[in-house]
Amino acid sequence: MEKQSRLLCSELCVQSRLYEVTLNCAILAWKDIQIAKKHTGRAIYGAVKAGSYCVPVCEIIAVQEKEDDSPCKNTGKWQKVPQSPADSCQHAFTVFYVERTRQHCWWCNNVTFHCSEHSLCLLWVQTIREQLALMTNRPKSLLVYINPYGGKQRGKQIYDHKVAPIFSRASISTDVIVTERANHARDHLKTEADLKKYDGVVCVGGDGMFSEIMHGLVSRMQQEAGVDENSIEETLMPCGLRIGIIPAGSTDCVCFATVGSNDPVTSALHIVVGDSQPMDICSVHNEDRFLRYSVSLLGYGFYGDVLTDSERKRWMGPARYDISGVKTFLSHRYYEGTVSFLPAEGNLGTPRDKMQCRTGCSVCRQSSSDKLVGKNEDSVSDAECQDTWTVIRGKFLAINAASMSCACPRSPKGLSPSAHLADGTTDLILVRKCSRLDFLRHLLRHTNKDDQFDHSFVEVYRVKQFRFTPRYQECDSEVDLRDSGATGKRFLSQICREHRACGCMPSQSNWNCDGEILPHTAIQVRVHCQLIKLFARGIEEQQVFEDPYTHCAI
Ligand SMILES: CCCCCCCCCCCCC/C=C/[C@@H](O)[C@H](CO)NC(=O)CCCCCCCCCCCCCCC
Ligand SMILES: Nc1ncnc2c1ncn2[C@@H]1O[C@H](COP(=O)(O)OP(=O)(O)OP(=O)(O)O)[C@@H](O)[C@H]1O
Ligand SMILES: [Ca+2]
Numbered sequence: 001m002e003k004q005s006r007l008l009c010s011e012l013c014v015q016s017r018l019y020e021v022t023l024n025c026a027i028l029a030w031k032d033i034q035i036a037k038k039h040t041g042r043a044i045y046g047a048v049k050a051g052s053y054c055v056p057v058c059e060i061i062a063v064q065e066k067e068d069d070s071p072c073k074n075t076g077k078w079q080k081v082p083q084s085p086a087d088s089c090q091h092a093f094t095v096f097y098v099e100r101t102r103q104h105c106w107w108c109n110n111v112t113f114h115c116s117e118h119s120l121c122l123l124w125v126q127t128i129r130e131q132l133a134l135m136t137n138r139p140k141s142l143l144v145y146i147n148p149y150g151g152k153q154r155g156k157q158i159y160d161h162k163v164a165p166i167f168s169r170a171s172i173s174t175d176v177i178v179t180e181r182a183n184h185a186r187d188h189l190k191t192e193a194d195l196k197k198y199d200g201v202v203c204v205g206g207d208g209m210f211s212e213i214m215h216g217l218v219s220r221m222q223q224e225a226g227v228d229e230n231s232i233e234e235t236l237m238p239c240g241l242r243i244g245i246i247p248a249g250s251t252d253c254v255c256f257a258t259v260g261s262n263d264p265v266t267s268a269l270h271i272v273v274g275d276s277q278p279m280d281i282c283s284v285h286n287e288d289r290f291l292r293y294s295v296s297l298l299g300y301g302f303y304g305d306v307l308t309d310s311e312r313k314r315w316m317g318p319a320r321y322d323i324s325g326v327k328t329f330l331s332h333r334y335y336e337g338t339v340s341f342l343p344a345e346g347n348l349g350t351p352r353d354k355m356q357c358r359t360g361c362s363v364c365r366q367s368s369s370d371k372l373v374g375k376n377e378d379s380v381s382d383a384e385c386q387d388t389w390t391v392i393r394g395k396f397l398a399i400n401a402a403s404m405s406c407a408c409p410r411s412p413k414g415l416s417p418s419a420h421l422a423d424g425t426t427d428l429i430l431v432r433k434c435s436r437l438d439f440l441r442h443l444l445r446h447t448n449k450d451d452q453f454d455h456s457f458v459e460v461y462r463v464k465q466f467r468f469t470p471r472y473q474e475c476d477s478e479v480d481l482r483d484s485g486a487t488g489k490r491f492l493s494q495i496c497r498e499h500r501a502c503g504c505m506p507s508q509s510n511w512n513c514d515g516e517i518l519p520h521t522a523i524q525v526r527v528h529c530q531l532i533k534l535f536a537r538g539i540e541e542q543q544v545f546e547d548p549y550t551h552c553a554i
Contacts, residue, residue: 013114029054059098062169063128066092091121104260106269137274139199144176145185147205155204155248163268170272189216200242206249211514229290236528244271244535250318253408260539271535278422278530286520292513299512302398307512334433335509336471340391341463344425351427351460357420359538364422398431411446424529425462432457470508470521
């Protein structure tokens, strides 16, 4: 590693022991002088040095001069003659920094350094602050939306007690809006908010709340750029503002899959250090009408039915999904239809390659450079890609498109464990009609290490676009009946009514679009590569070995 030049080096006290403290532009390190002397020339525990600690400057949250709490300062009383260097260290400053705990969780630790001279103390505070000011990726001003009714209705409490103190410690200014109705945040962002004032938007809530923020920002961006969202062929304009998610919902899948945990403090710290994670967005259309965007799951059949049933049980909170899950599982409905898709080409991997998307993912990086040279922007013209569309007709228990892994506490590896956050593709999972027992086996594999795609009735494809048409679509679509004339229309409607009444025709399901029910079943979906950015860095690889003293990977 390139050697960084030292900015400061002083002997300072930490908890009455003398340390050599050094700062360069990358690392703040402190080493216990007595322990260091004792171990000179002796190799201890590999590369680890006892009594040595370090923090990357990019993970320092703040530095603050500490009010002197020494009992003997300025009291006019007789003072004890200093016995050790520590006794004379009356001035102090505290450094707040990120520390990793278990399961990708972070928390804010701190260390207080005592100095003998006030000027030295100020020099340290000033120099560290100068280094922090160089980190221009860090947000200074945020617009925060809190959904007080998401998840267990603890959004406001979580923000006030766990997040606001961290933002204030990091000198981030905030404008906070507690939402008063569904779509309040979306509409405010779309039409009113003065976005120039902010470096990012934060949502406190679940996936539904995130979806509101994302829709507000993406639509605002397209309006300003004159892009018609109703046209599936348009290249959408990416959003400049990053989005932070403070998890306070029922599934929190977007947060879990981009940070690795659903811990509000961890998310707040990722925002403070100014992380940036690009993310794909699917646009969903019905004919020439834009319906919604999706970042996580587009699910027809099983997940559509779970959601439809669970919406009636919102009062139950997160447990509604389990109750509706069991009910939907037992009803074991299948749906007929046609899925067509445009497979992803190039070095984008496959859904079964076990190449999980992690911090700095090479597949997503490649997609990013391809995007820059305009390589992965598809033309959606049917004429051009007619040959490459694959068409599958069948009876399905579930049709799922996972644009990211969809990892969440219910399924820690997610619906598609190898899906990527920012590769411009979605993993299309087709679960064909099978026995209840087989479907249960498939579901169970979402909760353990076994491969959920390793079943004869499951197929999975990495795609850039797909379409779905349910069988008997004609019944409720005026558009499809245009050519059949009034007599034909009457005739078809009658067949549909009759068959619905006798129950011999399987009905249609709904699409679950990131937790919202879509109003149409025939849809066209296109993935837009890296349209938004989050305050996240993807899931970090677990450190192979952590230095027990410095807590740095060695
Ligand atoms: C036997 C245990 C099997 C457990 C299988 C668990 C698979 C869980 C996969 C979760 C995937 C979540 C994808 C994320 C979707 C979000 O955009 C969306 C909005 O928040 N959430 C949901 O739609 C919420 C979807 C919630 C789905 C919950 C499904 C629960 C199924 C329970 C089946 C039980 C069968 C028991 C038989 C006796
Ligand atoms: N003040 C409000 N009153 C009623 N509904 C609201 C309000 N603010 C936001 N909402 C809506 O509440 C819905 C659910 O919120 P949220 O996503 O935060 O929690 P959740 O559904 O419990 O969690 P998840 O989406 O992770 O399953 C969102 O779709 C959002 O539009
Ligand atoms: Ca993707």
